[in-house]
Amino acid sequence: MADMDPQGIPSPEPDNKPAAGNDSQPTPRWMQPPRIFAQRMGTTVRQRWARRLCLSPLLASTIALPQTWAAQDLAIPEQPNMPGLAQMIDHEQWDEAYAYVRQQQNAIVPEVRAIVSDPRTSGTAMEIAYGFLRKVPTLESATLLAQGLGKGGGRTSVFGLIENPRPDVYPILKAKLQPPKEEENKNLLLTMAQIPVPPEQRIADLKPYVGAKDYGVRVGAVFGLALLDDPGSMELMTRALGADDRDGKTVPLMIFYQFRAWRTPKFVPVLIPVLNDPMPIKDIGLRRYNADGSESAMTPQELRYLRARDYALNIIVKTLKIDVPFKLEDDVTYSKEQRELVKQKLRDLGYTVTDEPHPVTNGV
Structure with missing residues (x-):
C-alpha cells in the first residue's frame, strides 16, 4: 500500500x-566527455x-x-x-x-x-x-x-x-473528452469534477460517462458526481465498493487513496462497511526466501494479501486523524483487534458502524 x-x-x-529504496547499490556519477x-x-x-x-x-x-x-x-x-x-x-x-x-x-x-x-x-x-x-x-x-x-x-x-x-x-x-464509448482516462473526469465552474455544468458533463464502456471511467464519473452531491451518486459509490471482483473493487479504493477531495468526513460512511471486506487487493510476499539463499513460491497457506479492509482502515484513520496506538504503514495487514478499535472510535465520533461488508454487486 x-x-x-x-x-x-x-x-x-x-x-x-x-x-532510498530505489537503488540497491550507489550509482557512480557518469561524467560524459x-x-x-x-x-x-x-x-x-x-x-x-x-x-x-x-x-x-x-x-x-x-x-x-x-x-x-x-x-x-x-x-x-x-x-x-x-x-x-x-x-x-x-x-x-x-x-x-x-x-x-x-x-x-x-x-x-x-x-x-x-x-x-x-x-x-x-x-x-x-x-x-x-x-x-x-x-x-x-x-x-x-x-x-x-x-x-x-x-x-x-x-x-x-x-x-x-x-x-x-x-x-x-x-x-x-x-x-472522447465519447463515452471511447473515453479511457478516468483522471480527466476526476480532474474536471474539481475545477471551480458551476456544479450544474460539471454534473451535465460527467453524467453521460456513468454509462461509459471503460469501467474506470464509469467509476470516475460516479465519484465526480458524488463530490458534486448529485442525487443517487452515493448509492453508485456503494455499488462500486461492493464489486465482486478484485479489479472492480480496486478502482474506487485507489481513488480514495490518491485524491484528497474524496478523503473527507462526507465519504467516511460509505467506507465503513469496507472495514469488514476481506477481498484481497494486493499480493504481499509472493516469494519465500529459503535458508540456502534460493527462492520458491509460497504455498496458499503462506501467501499474505493486502485486503480491502486494510485500505479502508488506512484511509479512514488518516482522513479523520483518529488517534490509534499502532502505526499506519504501507503493505501491512491490520489485525481484527485493530479494526475493532477503529470501529469503536468511529462510534464514539457518532458514526453508524456495521459489522458487515457492502452487499456484493457487479460494480457500476
Whole structure:
C-alpha cells in the first residue's frame, strides 16, 4: 500500500543523494566527455532522479516511474540555444533548476512549452518539465498543464491542476473528452469534477460517462458526481465498493487513496462497511526466501494479501486523524483487534458502524 498524495501540497525539492529504496547499490556519477551538439542527441537523465522529480505515488506528491524503463527512455535532445531549464534537466542540475524556477516563476512557462513541444523529447523528460509547473501557480502554467493532460503530462498534469484549479482551463479539459464509448482516462473526469465552474455544468458533463464502456471511467464519473452531491451518486459509490471482483473493487479504493477531495468526513460512511471486506487487493510476499539463499513460491497457506479492509482502515484513520496506538504503514495487514478499535472510535465520533461488508454487486 503506497502512501497517499496530499493533493494541493507542492512536491518537496529533492536533495542531491540517491533515492532510498530505489537503488540497491550507489550509482557512480557518469561524467560524459565533451562532445559537439550533434553528438549529444541521446543525453540521458538518470532514472532514479526521474522517479523522484515526476510524481511518487500518493503521499509523497510525486509519481514513481516504472523501474523497468530503460535509460534511453529518459532522453532529452540537446540543441543549440536550448532553453536554460532544458539544459538543467539534461545535465541533472536539480538544485539549480529549482532555484531557476523560483526566480523565473511564470517566465518558465514558454521554456516548458518548448521542451514538451519538441517531438524528440522523451515522455519522462516531458513529465519532469511539466512537474516544474507545479511550482508556478499561475493561469499560464495551469493552461499548459491542462493541454498536457493525456499528452505527456501524466499525473503531473492532474495533480498540478488540482493544486491550481482555474475555471479558464475547464473548456480545454472538456474538449479532451472522447465519447463515452471511447473515453479511457478516468483522471480527466476526476480532474474536471474539481475545477471551480458551476456544479450544474460539471454534473451535465460527467453524467453521460456513468454509462461509459471503460469501467474506470464509469467509476470516475460516479465519484465526480458524488463530490458534486448529485442525487443517487452515493448509492453508485456503494455499488462500486461492493464489486465482486478484485479489479472492480480496486478502482474506487485507489481513488480514495490518491485524491484528497474524496478523503473527507462526507465519504467516511460509505467506507465503513469496507472495514469488514476481506477481498484481497494486493499480493504481499509472493516469494519465500529459503535458508540456502534460493527462492520458491509460497504455498496458499503462506501467501499474505493486502485486503480491502486494510485500505479502508488506512484511509479512514488518516482522513479523520483518529488517534490509534499502532502505526499506519504501507503493505501491512491490520489485525481484527485493530479494526475493532477503529470501529469503536468511529462510534464514539457518532458514526453508524456495521459489522458487515457492502452487499456484493457487479460494480457500476
